[in-house]
Amino acid sequence: MVLLRQELGELLRETRQEQGRTLRDVAAGASVSLGYLSELERGTKEASSELLSSVCSALGLPLSAVLADLTERVVRTEAMTAPVQLPVPDRDSARVTAA
DSSP: OOHHHHHHHHHHHHHHHTTTHHHHHHHHHOOOOHHHHHHHHOOOOOOOOHHHHHHHHHHTOHHHHHHHHHHHHHHHHHHHSSSSOOOOOHHHHHHHHHH
């Protein structure tokens, strides 16, 4: 099962690290505690829309861009975790091969 908070947390952490920024820097820019931002990045806390908007702003990204990236990540994760459909032979062909 895909957990949105975990995918979002990984996305926020990767974005922050790609920018070469610290948790402290982004937390200060978003007016959120360092501990709470850390919990968001680890996927242990759910972000409200207001808080997410504030973090996106601190990262210099539009909320829509983060949500679009998040959607792509969820699609990929769902595809990787979907059950594999195996071809199941019908009874007639199974009898022929067994004979």
